[in-house]
Structures are given as C-alpha cells and as structure tokens.
Amino acid sequence: MARQGLCQGHEQVLQKRTALMVFILCAIIAMLVASPAVLAAGDPSAGEQLFTGAARFENGGAACITCHNVEGVGSLGGGMVGKDLTKAYSRFGEQGLSSILKQPAFPIMKDIFDSRPITPQEQQDLLAFFKEVDQRSESQATAGTFFVIGLVGMVVLLVLFNIFFARRNRGVRRQLVGGAIR
Secondary structure: OHHHHHHHHHHHHHHHHHHHHHHHHHHHHHHHHHOOOOOOOOOHHHHHHHHHOOOOOOOOOOOHHHOOEOOOOOOOOOOOOOOEOOOHHHHHHHHHHHHHHHOOOOHHHHHHHOOOOOOHHHHHHHHHHHHHHHHHHHHHHHHHHHHHHHHHHHHHHHHHHHHHHOOOOHHHHHHHHHHHHO
16 A cells, blocks of 8 residues: 555656646747747858948948948948947957947937848848958958068068179170260
C-alpha cells in the first residue's frame, strides 16, 4: 500500500512538471508569434545607397550626404552642416546610432525626420554601412600612411639622382652645343 501511494505521488509530480513545461512552451510560442518580425541583418551597400542618395528613403527623408560626410564616399565629399560620420560607429556604438536613427535628437535631423521617419530596415542598412565604413577607415589610414611614406621616398630619390647625375655628360654637351653654334 505504501508503494502504491509513493507511485501516485510520483505521478502527480510528473504531471505538474509536464504541465509546467507545456505552459512554458506555450509562452515561448506566444512571444514568438506576438513579437514583431525579426529584421534581416543590415546590408552595407543598401546603407551606402541611402547615405549617398542613390536610393531614396521609403518615407522621403533627405539623404544623409546632404549634411554629413564619410571618408571615401561621394565624389564631392558630402555636406559640412553635420559631423563627419566616418567613425560614428566607434564613437556612438550600435545602440547609440540605433537610437539616433530611431529618434533623432539633433535639431536639424529632428525637423527632417520627425515627419519622415527612417524605417527599421533602413536603420539596419545604415548601421551596417557605418560599421563597414568605420572598419574600412582603419585599414585606409594605414594605406594612406604608406602612400605618404612612398611619396616622400620618391622625392628623396629624385633629389639624390639630381645631385649625383647633374654633371653627367656636361663636358660632352658643351662640345656639342659649341660645335652647333659655329
């Protein structure tokens, strides 16, 4: 009899655990169904097109390049009203940039984008673009330094060649020029 009571108690515990697991599973499914669709990861090339104005914002906002510039993007370099956004991803981080794009706090951006908000997918694309530009600018800084060192080296070599070979064939030239004048 005691054994039978023990089995019934064990069954009740199993039933409670099973009910709890079913409840948790239903809660997870409800959260997944009720949550907004997960955004696709941002596309840096789409973000660049939005930044430069090659692609228009869905709600008609102005292209970022109107006021901002980014190193290596845009033939004329972009606007100077806003800050240079080359290092914006490092400066603000993903959370900071995301909140700025969702709800601009800067007066000019607020005026432009309050009535024409940037869509969540456009925000993701711009974030991906800023992240890529930030990483690219670090490698370009190294390439730029290499270019400057190469340019200085070339000038030094030209000066040295001019110093060592300036008098080369000078005696022959005098004879040729002197013979041609006669």
